[in-house]
Amino acid sequence: MACPDAPVIDATASSDDFSAPLLAWYDRHHRHLPWRTPPAETKHGVLPDPYRVWLSEVMLQQTTVGAVQRYYLDFLDAWPTVDALAAAETEDVMRAWAGLGYYSRARNLKKCAEAVANDHAGRFPDTEAGLKALPGIGDYTAAAIAAIAFNRPAAVVDGNVERVVTRRAAMETPLPQAKPMIREIVANAVPDHRPGDFAQAMMDLGATICTPRRPACVLCPIGTDCAGRVLGEAERFPLKAAKIEKPTRQGAAFVAVRADGAVLLRKRPPRGLLGGMSEVPTSGWNARSDGVADASAAPFAAEWRSCGTIRHVFTHFTLELAVFRAGPVSRAGADGWWSGPADLPHEALPSVMKKAIEAAIPGATSKS
DNA sequence: AATCCGTGGGT
DNA sequence: TACCCAAGGAT
Numbered sequence: 001m002a003c004p005d006a007p008v009i010d011a012t013a014s015s016d017d018f019s020a021p022l023l024a025w026y027d028r029h030h031r032h033l034p035w036r037t038p039p040a041e042t043k044h045g046v047l048p049d050p051y052r053v054w055l056s057e058v059m060l061q062q063t064t065v066g067a068v069q070r071y072y073l074d075f076l077d078a079w080p081t082v083d084a085l086a087a088a089e090t091e092d093v094m095r096a097w098a099g100l101g102y103y104s105r106a107r108n109l110k111k112c113a114e115a116v117a118n119d120h121a122g123r124f125p126d127t128e129a130g131l132k133a134l135p136g137i138g139d140y141t142a143a144a145i146a147a148i149a150f151n152r153p154a155a156v157v158d159g160n161v162e163r164v165v166t167r168r169a170a171m172e173t174p175l176p177q178a179k180p181m182i183r184e185i186v187a188n189a190v191p192d193h194r195p196g197d198f199a200q201a202m203m204d205l206g207a208t209i210c211t212p213r214r215p216a217c218v219l220c221p222i223g224t225d226c227a228g229r230v231l232g233e234a235e236r237f238p239l240k241a242a243k244i245e246k247p248t249r250q251g252a253a254f255v256a257v258r259a260d261g262a263v264l265l266r267k268r269p270p271r272g273l274l275g276g277m278s279e280v281p282t283s284g285w286n287a288r289s290d291g292v293a294d295a296s297a298a299p300f301a302a303e304w305r306s307c308g309t310i311r312h313v314f315t316h317f318t319l320e321l322a323v324f325r326a327g328p329v330s331r332a333g334a335d336g337w338w339s340g341p342a343d344l345p346h347e348a349l350p351s352v353m354k355k356a357i358e359a360a361i362p363g364a365t366s367k368s
Numbered sequence: 369a370a371t372c373c374g375t376g377g378g379t
Numbered sequence: 380t381a382c383c384c385a386a387g388g389a390t
Contacts, residue, residue, distance in 0.1 A: 058386095102388085140386070140387060
């Protein structure tokens, strides 16, 4: 590209080239994360294990770094390789994922591991297209794995990158309409050298400096090469489409307790809301309609006593769940299984279900 | 293309 | 309290 005699900064260094100051900043201020290979090593050609990159990236989809760390280490401990994960019981994977949310990720994680183990000899594809063909890997994750694990110049665009780019360009086009423009800008900015570090530098910048509220522009390595900062209104970007109001739904949950303290559980349908996860019996609420909110919807006749109401906020609706408890009951689980006090904390119970059980039996779902 | 899919922390 | 939103993907 550039001829050897050219000055370090010349006319070919367009205003789209902000990778150099960004990478210099990343060398000094990068975050230390368990799945990350630090720049001191990547500079010497050391690349992270694609399995670990993939595992972390899937967990990080719409999920904060703080929430992911413990799950990541637990998964790595239980299943150190993609072959180990492929050989695991799906139910064990769902249990390990419980509480992290977006449970289709866990189902696809298992499917993806099986595909890599069985169809790719246990090695992840090293191209964006190959990666994107796998379950649970979309545009972002394919680009991230390609860049970070295989050093390919992929345009990695996540929420952080969208914020950094729209602010730097003072982009008046709202999301998601602006996505193609953002992708193009990033594609033109990816350096031939260190594309993986560039991707992670953009995300670190968005997470620590170019934050959603009160960005620390005075500390930003991009400096005044940012229209949002120069205009004094970086925080106004990115513009977003108006959000829709989320409805509140009503329902009931039933905690049946046996004499030995076991609780009746059942399995939710494999797809949809909390798909494939476990639950206590509930009335038929969902995102679009209320369920019966009193004891008339109980799974069997018993002395159901009210334990109050819990509130849980999903992505697209709020649920108010009236919780009832009965016990000791002696009834063969028609449709589920009895989970004893030692097992209950390890069941594949989503947070809303733990919350309901806690309302009926305080402490019942807490581990050790 | 718009909708569906969790959860917890920050402000 | 209420709202924001986080390393998005599937349909």
